[in-house]
Amino acid sequence: MKQIIQSFKSGETILEEIPVPQVSRGSVLIKTSRSLVSLGTERMLVEFGKANLVQKARQQPDKVKQVLDKIKTDGLAPTLEAVFNKLGQPLPLGYCNVGKVIAVGEGxxxxxxGDRVASNGAHAEYVNIPKNLVASIPDNVTDEEAAFTVIGAIGLQGIRLCEPTFGETIVVIGLGLIGLLTAELLVANGCRVIGVDFDTAKTEIARKKGVxxxxxxxxxxVIKSVIDITNGIGADGVIITASAKTNDIISQAAQMSRKRGRVILVGVIGLNLSRAEFYEKELSFQVSCSYGPGRYDELYEHGGIDYPIGFVRWTEKRNFETILQSISTGKLDVKSLITERVALESYKEIYDNISNKGSIASILEYPEESNASNTVVLHQGNFNAGGAGIGIIGAGNFTSMTMLPALKTANASIVxxxxxxxxxxxxxAKKYNIAKSTTDYNEILRDPAVNLVMITTRHNQHARMVTAALKAGKHVFVEKPLALTGEELEGIVAAYDGTKTLTVGFNRRFSPHIQKIKKLVGNSPMNVIATMNAGSLPANLWVHDMKVGGGRIIGEACHFIDLITFLTGSKVKAVVMNAMGTNPQDNTDNASILLKYENGSTGVINYFANGSKSYSKERVEVYSQERIAIMDNFRVTEGFGFKGFSKLKTGLDKGHKDQFKLLIDRVKSGGDSLIPFDEILNTTRASFGAIESLKTGAWVSIT
Known part of the structure; x- marks a missing residue:
């Protein structure tokens, strides 16, 4: 299928051939018939992509600060590599999609x-969309009319926040597509509407709609006109749908408002507010978030959990349905806003001149017949069955920023x-000369040319995919964690027969710094303190969800359990964990873990999310036989009391490159897993034990 994407690096807009997505649980697969180009939003993205690095930096000062902090901790080269990798990831364009449902996911x-639906899907021939972002289209609403659903909901949400009452005067600043839809909805709501714009064509359309x-x-x-129209009172509310960098608009909005008026921001403008202007009139100011309540809520959008209508009357889906109802009943006329209809293949007619385009609404029309394959073959590689061919499941940040560059260095053969x-x-696939791209991971498991399967998906998929890959007779690499529950782990144990290797991405044991410390201290009993200055993550991020990410202890702290196991040369016998707070639960990212090892060694893992990002992220201290080794952020290791060793200094090296090189050599030449299977099981069970200990407040034995 074909999809329109935007390169952040070059600014080029591309019609890319990609595989059709699989329908997922809680979602529907839609074959697109029409989509609407949101000229305002998409123009900003195109212009940002075409900007040079300095211009991009000026537009995102918060991102610049993050880059500077990363340089302090990780060094210049890894930071620049991460930045350019991020810029190299394209953005799918579009969020106003209409089509027919061709598959329905579980639940x-x-x-x-066969249902006709509107959704926030991208400009693509097929889209897989969660059910709470999809709305059924009334029979008397055409597909191109329904394409206005999502963008109409953006304007509607701004209106809901403004809370206009019948007869009030509301000013809409900016009569682009969202502004015109907002103004017409306000007229239908019984308001006197004043529209402000520099474009005569747009103001004329608004005038015809009663504005x-x-x-x-x-x-x-602008200000005097509003004051005159309202007989000196001022506007009851101002909804800003304009896109401009100036601070003048917010000042004008304040000056034209009546005392205790409401100002709602839907667009993007400069926000250097004058306190005096808002203070003297006691004005309220609120920013509207996209389509409405539920937006960016993982549980609502992807978990399919709706807000009870008695508590949240208008969610984003219910806003979609309201727009469709308004079109169906004739209260909202969108046909008059369509200025052009363009075939998908001719998309450049819209995007090549988008910055100077006078269009209001551009409709993309999709072919009735299109390629529906879930696999795209980019080239015919020379792969032999039973060789070292690799199949990768998962294409997130870890795959793009860490794994693929390391595999390229190791001359890996990726199928x-x-x-x-x-x-x-x-x-x-295009960047790293991979032969095929697919949306069905079972294609990889069935492919005889694939001998090593590498899994980097979300954590809740790891165990299931590892089990399936082992049963398919493949060598397996899985990014940590191996599993989220004891039941999942036992399923892997049942599938593992030792004929193929299983490796978990505990890369830190392969770092030259950890290898050096191991060589220096040997297997004598020792005390190891590992500190992870992990940094905070947004509370709604999937990693924190115990069913999806497993939490940060199971999902990340397992790295350090394995690292200490490697250094001590022993396995965990018992574990206890304490978390910060008066009532810690099973999910924490501020905790200290104490580990007892079979050989008498002791390990302490301090996993903290409340530290400064300007400090080193990881630190390991080893105390043994009156000697101390201290590793700082996988860049510097210092030794105290060791003969012939005082310091090792490298660029940031967490062991990924050596891990993948050794893994590929092992698959080619044969031999045992890089990490003994019993150590992998022990580490995984110890991470489960840490969570159990937090619940019970007692030591947990690891069997």
Missing amino acids: VTEFSV LVVNPAAGDD SIASASGLSGTIM
Whole structure:
């Protein structure tokens, strides 16, 4: 299938051939018939992509600070590599999609195959969309009319925050597509609406829809015009749908408002607010978030959990349905806003001149017949069955920024890469000369040319995919953690027969710093303190979800359990964990873990999310036989009391490159797993034990 993407690096807009996504649980697969180009939003993305690095930095000062902090901790080269890798990842364009449902995922009862639906899907021939971001289209609404659903919901959410009442005067600043839809909805709501824009064509459309217009380009004084129209009172509310860098708009909004008026920001403008202007009138100011309540809520959008209507009357899905109802009943006329209809293949007619385009609404029309393959073959590689061919499942940041560069250095032979959407996998396949991109990971398991399967998906998929790959007779590498529950782990134990290797991505034991310390201290009993200055993550991130990410202890702290196991040359016998807070639960990212080892060694893991990002991220201290080794952030290791050793200094090296090189050599030449299977099981069980200890407040034995 074909999809329109935007390169952040070059600014080029591309029609890319990618595999069709698989329908997922809680979602529907839609074959697109029409999509609407949001000229305002997409123009900003295109212009940002075309900007040079300095211009990009000026537009995102918060990102610049993150880069500077990363340089302090990781060094210049790894930081620049990460930045350019991020810029090399394209963005799918579009969020106003209409089509027919062709497949329904598990757990979806609201939709059936053949239903016409509107969604926030991208400009792609097929899209897989969670059910709470999909709405059924009334029979009397055409596909191109329904394409206005999502962008209409953006304007509607701004109106809901403004809370206009019948007869109030509301000013809409900016009569682009969202502004015109907002103004017409306000007129339908019984408001007197004043529209402000410099474009005569747009103000004329607004005038025909019953809007009083003010055009500064025609000599109108915006503030005085509003004051005059309202007989000196001022506007009850101002909704800003404009996109501009100036601070003048927010100042004008304040000056034209009545006392205790409301100002709602839907667009993007400068926000250097004057305290005096807002203070004297006691104005309220609020920023509107996209389509409405539920937006960016992982549980609502991807978990399919709706907000009870008695507590949250208008969610983003219910806003979608309201727009469709308004079109169906004739209260909202969107046909008059369509200025052009363009075939998908002719997309450049829109995007090549998007910065100077006078169009209001551009509709993309999709072919009735299109390629529906879930695999795209980019080239015919020379792969032999039973060789060292690699299939990668997962195309996230770890795959793109860490694994693929390391595999390239190791001259790996990659047959296929699987990704959920198909886009990220295809982009990586092109960059790293991978033969095939697919959205069905079972294609990789069935491929005789694939001998090593590498899994880097979300954590809740690891155990299932590891088990399936082992049963398919493949060598397996899986990024940590191996499993999230004891039941999952036992399933892996049952599938593992030792004929193929199983490696978990405990890369730190392969770092030259850890290898050096191991060589210096040997296997004598020791005390090891590992500190992870992990940094905080947003509370709604999937990693914190115990069913999806397993939490940061199981998901990340397992790295250090393995590292200490490697250094001590022993296995964990018992574990206890204490977390910060008066009532810690099973999910924490501020905890200290104490480990007892079979050979008498002791390990302490301090996993903290409340430290400064300007400090080193990882630190390991080893105390043994009146000697001390201290490793700082995998860049510097110092020794005290060792004969002939005082310091090792390298660039940031967490062991990924050596790990993957050794793994590929092992698959080619044969031999045992890089990490003994019993150590992998012990580490995984110890991470489960840490969580159990937090619940019980007692030591947990690891069997």
